[in-house]
Every structure is written in structure tokens, then in C-alpha cells.
Amino acid sequence: MATIPDQTARQEAAASAPPAIELRGISKAFGPVQANKDISITVQRGTIHGIVGENGAGKSTLMSILYGFYKADAGEVFINGRKTEIPDSLAAIRAGIGMVFQHFKLVENFTVLENVILGAEDSALLGPSRRRARGVLKQLASDFELEVDPDTLIENLSVGHQQRVEILKALYREADILILDEPTGVLTPSEADHLFRILRGLKEQGKTIILITHKLREIMDVTDDVSVMRRGEIVATRATADTSPTELAELMVGRKVLLRVEKTEAQPGEEVLRVDGLRLVDGQGVERLRKIGFSIRAGEILGIAGVAGNGQSELLEVLAGLREAEGQAMLRGQPLPLSGQDCNGQARRARRIAHVPEDRHRRGLVLPFHAWENTALGYHHDPRYNPSPWRMDGAAIIADTAAKMERFDVRPPDPQLPAEGFSGGNQQKIVLAREIEYGPDLLLVGQPTRGVDIGAIEFIHQRLIELRDAGAAVLLVSVELDEILSLSDRILVMFDGRIMGERMADATDARELGLLMAGMEHA
Amino acid sequence: MSTKRIPHWADVTLVPLVSVLLAFAISAALIWAIGESPWNAVKLMVDGAFGSSYGWGYTLYYATNFMFTGLAVAVAFQARLFNIGGEGQAAVGGLGVALVCLYIPWPHWTLALLGASLGAAAFGALWAFIPGYLQAKRGSHIVITTIMFNFIAASFLNYMLVNFLRPQGSQDPSSPRFPDTASLPKLHEILGLFGIPFSKVPPVNISLLIAVALCGAVWWLLWRTRLGYQIRAFGESESAAQYAGISPARITIIVMLISGGLAGLMALNNVMGEQERLVLNAVEGAGFIGIAVALMGRNHPFGVFLAAILFGFLYQGGAELALWTGIPRELIVVIQALVILFTGALDNMVRIPIAKLFSLRRAD
Numbered sequence: 001m002a003t004i005p006d007q008t009a010r011q012e013a014a015a016s017a018p019p020a021i022e023l024r025g026i027s028k029a030f031g032p033v034q035a036n037k038d039i040s041i042t043v044q045r046g047t048i049h050g051i052v053g054e055n056g057a058g059k060s061t062l063m064s065i066l067y068g069f070y071k072a073d074a075g076e077v078f079i080n081g082r083k084t085e086i087p088d089s090l091a092a093i094r095a096g097i098g099m100v101f102q103h104f105k106l107v108e109n110f111t112v113l114e115n116v117i118l119g120a121e122d123s124a125l126l127g128p129s130r131r132r133a134r135g136v137l138k139q140l141a142s143d144f145e146l147e148v149d150p151d152t153l154i155e156n157l158s159v160g161h162q163q164r165v166e167i168l169k170a171l172y173r174e175a176d177i178l179i180l181d182e183p184t185g186v187l188t189p190s191e192a193d194h195l196f197r198i199l200r201g202l203k204e205q206g207k208t209i210i211l212i213t214h215k216l217r218e219i220m221d222v223t224d225d226v227s228v229m230r231r232g233e234i235v236a237t238r239a240t241a242d243t244s245p246t247e248l249a250e251l252m253v254g255r256k257v258l259l260r261v262e263k264t265e266a267q268p269g270e271e272v273l274r275v276d277g278l279r280l281v282d283g284q285g286v287e288r289l290r291k292i293g294f295s296i297r298a299g300e301i302l303g304i305a306g307v308a309g310n311g312q313s314e315l316l317e318v319l320a321g322l323r324e325a326e327g328q329a330m331l332r333g334q335p336l337p338l339s340g341q342d343c344n345g346q347a348r349r350a351r352r353i354a355h356v357p358e359d360r361h362r363r364g365l366v367l368p369f370h371a372w373e374n375t376a377l378g379y380h381h382d383p384r385y386n387p388s389p390w391r392m393d394g395a396a397i398i399a400d401t402a403a404k405m406e407r408f409d410v411r412p413p414d415p416q417l418p419a420e421g422f423s424g425g426n427q428q429k430i431v432l433a434r435e436i437e438y439g440p441d442l443l444l445v446g447q448p449t450r451g452v453d454i455g456a457i458e459f460i461h462q463r464l465i466e467l468r469d470a471g472a473a474v475l476l477v478s479v480e481l482d483e484i485l486s487l488s489d490r491i492l493v494m495f496d497g498r499i500m501g502e503r504m505a506d507a508t509d510a511r512e513l514g515l516l517m518a519g520m521e522h523a
Numbered sequence: 524m525s526t527k528r529i530p531h532w533a534d535v536t537l538v539p540l541v542s543v544l545l546a547f548a549i550s551a552a553l554i555w556a557i558g559e560s561p562w563n564a565v566k567l568m569v570d571g572a573f574g575s576s577y578g579w580g581y582t583l584y585y586a587t588n589f590m591f592t593g594l595a596v597a598v599a600f601q602a603r604l605f606n607i608g609g610e611g612q613a614a615v616g617g618l619g620v621a622l623v624c625l626y627i628p629w630p631h632w633t634l635a636l637l638g639a640s641l642g643a644a645a646f647g648a649l650w651a652f653i654p655g656y657l658q659a660k661r662g663s664h665i666v667i668t669t670i671m672f673n674f675i676a677a678s679f680l681n682y683m684l685v686n687f688l689r690p691q692g693s694q695d696p697s698s699p700r701f702p703d704t705a706s707l708p709k710l711h712e713i714l715g716l717f718g719i720p721f722s723k724v725p726p727v728n729i730s731l732l733i734a735v736a737l738c739g740a741v742w743w744l745l746w747r748t749r750l751g752y753q754i755r756a757f758g759e760s761e762s763a764a765q766y767a768g769i770s771p772a773r774i775t776i777i778v779m780l781i782s783g784g785l786a787g788l789m790a791l792n793n794v795m796g797e798q799e800r801l802v803l804n805a806v807e808g809a810g811f812i813g814i815a816v817a818l819m820g821r822n823h824p825f826g827v828f829l830a831a832i833l834f835g836f837l838y839q840g841g842a843e844l845a846l847w848t849g850i851p852r853e854l855i856v857v858i859q860a861l862v863i864l865f866t867g868a869l870d871n872m873v874r875i876p877i878a879k880l881f882s883l884r885r886a887d
Contacts, residue, residue: 344768363760369756377763378767380753381749391747
């Protein structure tokens with residue numbers, strides 16, 4: 001009920017003051033690609049405005065224009081009612097715009113204070129700036145729950161705190177308008193909640209916030225208004241209170257989508273993989289996996305939840321034979337070597353373990369290779385592809401690729417196109433088709449839908465469940481909690497190289513998993 | 524992103540062609556600046572290299588050398604290994620040829636060619652194996668080690684020639700002449716079989732045919748075999764290759780063996796074909812020219828073939844230029860360096876404007 005006076009207050013404010021940001025007819029093309037097309041948005045002072053859209057919808061381009069990284073081909077920008085030219089980021093800062101990038105722009109071995117004054121030093125000597133900044137930081141910390149120790153080195157801060165430093169940097173430069181690009185991608189749910197509290201506090205102080213995200217839940221939680229982008233255009237702008245996640249998803253994709261995955265009860269069979277005492281120490285002597293043990297059975301999807309960087313990636317690589325580790329592993333009752341000669345990608349495939357790697361650009365695909373060459377990646381010893389040791393049968397691989405592309409709805413279905421020519425979702429489908437159609441006993445999947453558009457996510461999830469129903473074991477690593485919750489039958493939560501807990505997917509929720517992900521033992 | 528889109532044919536023909544033309548334009552300006560006529564220089568070079576079967580013979584002789592060393596660099600580069608050691612591998616390949624030809628009594632040149640090929644390839648491969656092994660197992664950078672091995676090869680050859688191969692009493696650090704049964708047929712003899720007249724002077728010989736055949740063989744290896752697939756996958760993305768279970772160490776060593784073998788085979792042309800004995804510094808920089816040839820040929824065997832002929836032309840035409848004009852020999856090296864600079868180092872200077880032109884045309 002509190003929203004009603006709030007909304008009227010906003011409307012009153014809107015009537016009296018000019019909007020904080022008004023974009024009129026912004027267009028931007030990169031060669032033949034129209035990244036932004038005649039975009040007009042109005043953001044009222046003291047509101048949080050969400051911008052949602054799939055990858056490549058043009059959100060980042062639009063914000064880069066607003067921050068002076070790109071020059072628009074056409075259109076005008078009005079800040080506080082005044083027409084403003086933003087040729088570079090200095091001009092953006094002068095206009096009171098601050099940006100928090102998805103990938104932080106911090107100097108790792110500088111302190112918080114040094115990072116905050118970097119580029120905003122008042123004089124040649126640093127002393128006065130430091131003293132002033134220290135005072136300002138103290139004030140900001142108490143005003144907005146933005147506590148960070150000013151003398152800590154950035155490299156010693158958690159990701160959530162590093163993000164606070166980015167926000168502090170913008171506020172120190174007296175930003176009135178704050179743009180956040182996918183701010184929660186690297187945060188735990190509780191860190192994200194804290195961020196949203198900060199954002200609401202900033203809003204109450206009259207700051208204007210633009211939040212770019214692809215997570216609809218965040219839009220619903222924190223924004224006042226939301227604009228949906230699709231293929232470079234704004235397809236709709238709604239008051240958040242008047243819309244729903246389903247409507248937004250449909251607007252983003254341009255058709256009806258299923259947000260929940262439909263699946264039947266799992267029918268777990270015999271044990272496929274059991275690991276015990278898995279331990280990995282990396283090159284710097286840091287223990288990445290601390291004696292992990294678990295098992296996975298045929299016909300189930302085991303989800304591994306956790307904030308990025310808590311050992312999940314290492315676990316996948318060890319199981320896939322890409323890294324050596326200590327400990328024991330048994331695959332279908334037979335020992336699976338974790339080090340030595342027989343610990344490599346070929347040997348794993350021979351044991352019917354397939355792997356959809358987290359990073360399809362670095363690992364899963366050879367980007368300049370044709371789609372058909374990528375279909376043979378890892379399966380290049382397959383006798384169907386090699387009629388003799390002296391000849392690889394390109395025609396056979398191309399035919400096989402065409403069939404796989406058809407079954408996995410890869411667009412365009414052209415085996416001769418280089419992998420880098422496909423969109424993220426279609427690249428991922430090429431990898432999935434290769435690994436799933438191999439008919440593995442165990443499929444290792446890392447971030448299956450990272451950078452993949454909503455339409456393809458739906459398809460990928462269905463394929464993983466089909467594989468499970470066909471009797472394979474699926475080990476799913478994802479930092480998207482929603483994905484873990486909706487796909488998995490059983491969930492392990494990792495924190496700092498350990499397994500913090502195990503839950504059945506139908507008997508837990510995001511809150512409980514979030515606490516485990518933050519390392520809290522008794523959730 | 525749009526700037527990357529450039530049709531394949533333009534990528535392999537237009538970009539190098541424009542680069543070469545730019546290099547020639549600047550060379551022309553240089554020639555003009557020292558008071559000679561660029562037009563005359565071009566006429567002399569083209570005439571000297573292609574105007575007679577004599578000129579053709581020398582052009583093809585040089586081109587043969589560059590095909591071997593260019594292929595060596597190109598194969599290694601497909602695995603993103605920068606083999607700078609072609610010079611040393613070709614030199615040691617020469618030792619292999621000399622030993623095979625001097626110490627085995629061959630009844631006929633065909634058998635001698637077979638034996639010498641094995642000797643040249645094996646010695647060259649061995650010389651490349653050591654840096655390859657060190658890279659694969661010890662992480663010693665291949666650029667550094669292959670450069671060092673060029674110097675070691677030169678010293679080693681000097682030592683072998685002076686102490687073992689030099690005939691008693693000779694002041695010249697070179698091996699005795701190979702027996703006549705190890706003498707390779709010259710191109711004029713081969714063409715003579717078909718009734719085609721050709722100058723008897725130039726040293727171009729049957730190794731030219733071997734080099735051309737190897738261009739085809741290397742293409743087959745890289746794009747039609749499983750090994751080639753693994754080499755290219757490793758070259759484009761080591762992490763993806765590891766994911767696919769391709770052993771980086773194994774591929775590194777195999778590729779260096781192939782690359783060194785190709786460089787070593789150059790000795791068929793210069794040592795067995797031309798000199799018919801092993802002399803000091805028989806390679807004469809062809810190993811380094813191979814790098815430029817591979818760069819210009821986009822590390823593709825057919826590109827290497829064409830680039831080798833271009834550099835053969837520059838060598839032969841340049842020699843004519845130095846002979847008949849006041850243009851110093853050094854300027855020829857400058858012209859060659861300009862070609863290398865433009866085709867190798869300044870690639871994007873040409874590529875990006877061309878890509879822009881193409882994207883403009885598509886936008887219309």
C-alpha cells in the first residue's frame with residue numbers, strides 16, 4: 001500500500017522538475033548492424049529505471065552512448081532538461097553521470113581510498129585529496145550503507161565490496177545519475193539484496209538510477225519503471241507495478257516463453273560416479289578443492305550451486321580430465337584416474353563422460369573453425385570421421401553436423417559457417433549437440449545458459465532433462481540460482497572449495513541456498 | 524565486429540596484393556630519390572627474372588629454396604609455433620645430404636635422391652626436435668631456442684667441415700664434390716625430354732618439382748588428415764585442444780619435426796642440386812626469407828608457393844639490378860624488407876580499409 005503515496009509523490013515531482021534523463025531518437029549502427037534504432041526514454045529524477053533485454057539487444061550500446069564511449073549517429077540527450085553533448089566520459093562525469101561497469105575498473109593493488117580519488121585528485125600533492133576523500137567516504141558510508149574500509153587493498157576485498165567501491169567512486173564525483181550494468185552477476189543473493197538496499201537509499205536521496213540486467217526478478221524487486229529492448233529498439237516501457245515477469249519475458253523474446261522448466265520426478269538408478277577426498281592445490285599454492293566427496297546416480301541432475309570462484313570450475317575441470325588432482329574417483333565401479341597419462345579429455349570420452357565446458361569460447365569451440373570442424377572437436381578419432389589414418393572424411397562430418405544442427409535447431413543451419421559467426425545461444429547448441437548426441441553416461445555441464453538468449457535457454461533446459469530421462473547422470477554447475485533450482489533434482493552448495501550442504505531441490509529455496517553460498521553452515 | 528568481415532578471396536589475394544603494391548610504390552620512390560629511374564628498374568627486374576629462360580631458371584631456383592623454408596615456417600605457424608630456426612635446420616639438413624652422398628655409393632641419382640631426402644629431412648628434423656622438445660617439456664620459448672640453434676648450427680657445420688669433411692690438404696672449408704651418380708638432373712634436362720628448350724646455366728633442378736609436390740602434400744596434411752586437424756585446433760586454441768584431449772606436448776614435437784624436416788629438405792636444392800658439395804653458409808639466409816614467405820603466403824601452402832616465386836623474382840631481379848645499374852645491392856635488401864614490413868607487420872593497415880570498403884559496398 002506504501003506504493004500509492006510514493007507514486008503520487010513521483011508524479012508530482014515529475015510535473016514540477018524536468019526528467020533527469022531524456023533520450024530522443026538515439027540511433028547507432030556498427031557497419032550494417034543497427035545496434036540502437038530511434039530510441040527514446042524518459043527517466044524521472046529520483047527513480048530506478050530498469051532496462052532489460054537479451055544479449056545483443058543493444059542495452060550496453062545505449063549506455064555507452066550515454067557515458068560518452070560511443071557517439072550516436074542520430075538523436076539527442078537531455079540531462080535535467082538541458083540538451084547535453086557527451087563526447088567522452090569526462091563530459092559524462094561533468095553532467096553528473098556515473099557508471100558501474102559489469103567488469104570493475106579498479107586498480108587491484110591500490111587501496112580503496114586511492115581508487116576513489118584516482119582521476120579526481122584536486123592537486124599535485126595527494127594529501128589534501130586523501131583527507132577530503134576520507135571525510136566524504138565516511139559520510140557516504142553512513143548515509144547509504146556503503147561501508148568499506150578506505151585503507152584496504154582492492155585485491156583483499158570481496159566482489160560485493162569491490163562493487164561498493166565502484167559506486168563510491170561515482171558518488172565521490174558527485175554523480176546524480178548512476179548506471180549499473182548487470183550489477184548482480186557476480187554477487188551472492190544476500191550481497192545482491194544489500195546492493196538493492198543501497199540503491200533504494202540512493203533513490204530516496206533523489207539520485208536517479210538506471211539498472212541494466214537480464215534478471216527479471218531484480219527488475220520486479222527494485223525498479224519503478226522498466227523499458228524492454230529487443231533488437232536495438234525499445235519495444236515497451238511499463239511502470240513496474242503494472243507488469244509481470246511473464247509479460248516482460250515475452251516482450252524480450254517476442255513470443256511466449258516458459259519460465260519454469262517442466263519436468264517429471266527423477267528416477268535415479270545406479271551410481272555412476274563417486275568421488276572421495278578430492279583435493280586440488282593450484283599453482284599459487286591455494287587449495288581450490290578441499291577434500292570433496294559426493295556421488296551422482298543415473299537419471300538425476302545434480303546441481304552445484306555457488307558464487308563464481310568457489311571451486312566449481314575446478315571441480316568440473318578435474319572431472320573432465322583437464323586438471324590433475326588428488327583423491328579417488330570411481331566411474332561405474334571402475335577407478336577413474338585423476339592424474340597421470342590416462343587423465344585427459346580423450347580418455348574421459350572413452351569412458352563415456354561428455355563435457356560442456358563453462359567457457360565455450362576458450363574451451364568448447366575453436367572459434368575460427370567451421371561448425372563442422374567443431375563437431376569433430378574431441379571426437380576427431382571417431383572411426384566414422386576417419387576412413388583411414390591419412391584422411392579425415394570432411395563430407396561425413398559435414399553431413400553429421402547438418403543433422404545435429406537440424407535436431408538442435410541451430411540457426412543458421414550452415415555447417416560451413418565459422419563458430420564465431422553464430423550467436424551465443426547457437427554456439428552453445430553446437431557444443432551441446434556434440435556432447436549430448438555422443439550418448440554419455442555422465443554429462444558435465446558448466447554454465448549451460450551463460451550469454452544465451454531466453455528462447456535458447458528453454459530449449460537447452462529441455463534437452464538436459466531429456467538426457468536425464470534417457471538415463472544419463474548430469475552434473476550441472478551454474479551460478480544462476482534459478483537455473484540450479486529449476487533443473488536439478490539434488491543440489492550441492494559449494495563455498496571456498498568445500499561442499500557446504502546438500503539439499504533436495506523440491507525441499508529448499510533460494511534463501512536457504514543463498515545462505516549456504518555465503519558460507520553459513522547452519523542455514 | 525563488422526570490420527572483421529572480409530570475403531575469403533579478398534583476404535588471401537587482395538590484401539597481400541595491395542601490400543606488395545604499396546611496398547613497390549615506396550621502393551620506387553626510394554629508387555627515384557637516389558636518382559635512378561624507377562621505370563627502368565622495374566623493367567630490368569622483370570626482364571632479368573622473367574625475360575628469358577635463363578632468368579626464369581634462377582628465379583625458380585631461388586623460389587625452390589623459399590618454398591622449402593616457407594613451408595617449414597607455415598606448418599609450424601599453423602600450430603602457432605614461430606620456428607625462426609629454418610636457417611639452422613636447412614644448414615644441418617645440408618650435412619645430412621653431404622654424408623649420404625659422400626659415404627654411400629649410390630648406383631643411380633634416383634636412389635641417391637631418395638637417400639639424400641631422408642638424410643636431409645632427418646637431420647633438419649633432429650635440429651628442430653631439440654627446441655620442440657624443450658618447448659613442450661620445459662617451456663623454453665621456441666623463438667629463443669631456434670634462434671640460438673641457428674648459431675649452433677653454423678658453428679657445428681664449420682667444425683664438421685674443417686675437421687672431418689674437408690679433403691686432406693685443402694684450404695677451403697668445404698666437402699669434396701659428390702660423385703656423379705649423386706648429381707641431380709637440371710630443369711633443362713627434364714624439359715628436354717619433352718622437347719622444350721631451356722637455358723643450361725641456371726642451377727634449377729628436380730628439387731623444384733619436389734618442392735611443388737610438398738606444397739600439395741602439406742596442404743593435404745593440414746586440411747585433410749586428422750593430424751592436420753589436431754595441429755590447427757592446437758594452433759587456434761590451446762585450451763580447446765586440451766579440452767578435446769589433444770596433447771599440446773605431442774603436437775608441439777610432431778609439428779617441429781615436420782617443420783625441421785621441410786627446412787632440411789632445402790639442402791636437396793642448394794647442396795645436392797647446385798653446389799654438389801657442402802660449403803660454408805650454403806643456406807645464405809633462405810631460412811630467414813622463409814619467414815617472410817610464410818607471412819606473405821598467410822601460412823597457407825599455396826600462398827607460400829606464390830610468395831616463394833615473388834621472392835625468387837626479387838632475388839633474381841635484384842641481382843640483375845645491381846649488375847646493370849648504379850642501384851646498390853643493399854637497396855634490393857631494402858625492397859625485400861619493405862615487402863616483409865608491409866605484408867607481415869603492417870597487415871592491418873591494408874586490411875582494415877579494405878574491410879571498410881567491403882562493408883560500405885554491402886550497406887549500399
